[in-house]
Structures are given as structure tokens and as C-alpha cells.
Amino acid sequence: MTFKEILPCLQLRPYIKGFYFYESDSALSFDDIVFPSGNMEVIFNLGEGSWLTKKDGVFHTTPAIELWGQITKPLAIKSNGKNIMLGIRFYPYSAAYFFKENVAEFNNDISDAADLFGPSIQTLHIRLLETTDLHNRIILVEEYLLNRLSITDKKHNKIKLIGEIADSLKNDCTNEKIVSISLRNNISTRYLNQLFSQYTGLAPKLFCKINRFQYSLNLLNANTQKLTGVAYDAGYFDQSHFIREFKLFTGITPTSFATQTLPINQILATN
Secondary structure, X not given: OEEEEEOOOHHHOOOEEEEEEEEOOOOOOEEEEEOOOOOOEEEEEOOOOEEEEEEOOEEXXXXXXXXXXXXXXXXXXXXXXXXXXXXXXXXXXXXXXXXXXXXXXXXXXXXXHHHHHOHHHHHHXXXXXHOOOHHHHHHHHHHHHHHHHHHHHHHHHHHHHHHHHHHHHOOOOOHHHHXXXXXXXXXXXXXXXXXXHHHHOOOHHHHHHHHHHHHHHHHHHHOOOOHHHHHHHOOOOOHHHHHHHHHHHHOOOHHHHHHHOOXXXXXXXXX
8 A cells, every 4th residue: 555645835735734645555345434534635536446435324436536524423435446546635624715615515425526616626637647646646736726715715714713713622622712712703602603614514512522533543543552541631531431432433442443443544534
């Protein structure tokens, strides 16, 4: 398996968390589960294989250009054949810079990005298939994203505000903190929740839960602490609280995660 993470150009760094490239080294099929990450993504499939995701108990083949909404519960996936992916990972709030729709509409779904972005992204996909050099592929994607930014000029200030709120809520999502942020920005808590959901796809408290869960994943992957230590360091009340919330987002216990996790899971789910 080949996996590379690439930083965007300086102009895009306020909007794009990063790019990644994945290529499987085998055509063997496998099953896995993707966990909530707090980020939306666009994925260009550039290989001969295919991906399937489970919805309402049935597996469906994903489109050639995938738009991943916010995933708030474990999502079963299948890989068939040899897959190559080029992914764009947004910040929790920054996907809203690139299209006009309410971000929350895409929660827990993998949509066809061409339905949202139109023929221009299909043209980009064709150009990416024609180009094998990763550096040149990244340049093509960056040019496309820079052009898309101008579409949402009118709401940039609101999205920037949500980004600032997300940063301030990252480690503290108490009611007192939400009220304090509302007062500071001269908006009601109800309107803050509405804006946050519109531009991130998540309610503030769910955003904080996913962020805490992701931090616990990093601690588990480091494999330097017992579960009790991970629970307290990640901000859970106790080990029981940690296990309960971990199962909510993964469908498995932390102990099972340590023995079952696959590389693709970390690629798609980890911050």
C-alpha cells in the first residue's frame, strides 16, 4: 500500500486541511469500517477497482468522484480490485467555501460530487486520469479549488466566524462556553447552533464529541497507555464513559479496535 499526505499551496491552507494519495498494492477485496472524523472530503477514484459503502443494510458502489458528508456513526465499506484515490480533506467548516448548499444535507452519505460541482469537476477527473505524476495532479486540483473559492464570496465572513468558533470549542463545549461565544458575537445560542450546523454539518456538542473521539484514536494508536489513561487524557469522565462513546462512533470496543483496525480505516477516518 502507498499512502502520502500532501500540504496544499499557501493560498489554500486556510481552506484545505490537506490532500492524500492512496494506492492499494493488491487487487484482493476486503471489508472495513470508517469512523467519524469531523471533516468532509472529496475523493477522486483513479484506479480500476471500486468501493462500496453500506446504506440501509445494502452495499452501493460509490461514484467516480465521491463527496463524503460528515460521518457521525460507523460506516461499513468494501474494496474490490486495485484502487487508487486522490483525496481532498477539508477542515470541519471549510467545505462550505466551495459550494452553496447546506453542508448538513450531506451527513452520513457519500454523494456524487458531479451532481454538486457540475461538469467542471468531471473535466478535472478526466485530466487527473490522463496525468500520472502526483505533483501535476495536485496542481490541477489546486487550480480547480482556487477557481471555486470565488463562487461563495458573499458568505466567506460567516464561514470564517464558524471556523473561529470551531477552534474555540475544540476542547471545551460546555453550555457556559457556547453562551459566552454567543454573547461575544452578539448572536443567540440558537442562531449559533444553526450556523454551526449549516456550515459544518454538526451541532457544536457533536463536533466536540467527535473531536474528543478522534483524540482518543490517536492515543490508542500510540499504544503507550492503558484504557483508563486514554479515557482521562481524552477528556472522558471515566473508562465506562469512554467505552460507551467509542462504541457509538465505531460499533466496537477500544480493545477490539486495537486488534481489528486496517490501514484504510486510518486514512479515511483520522484527523
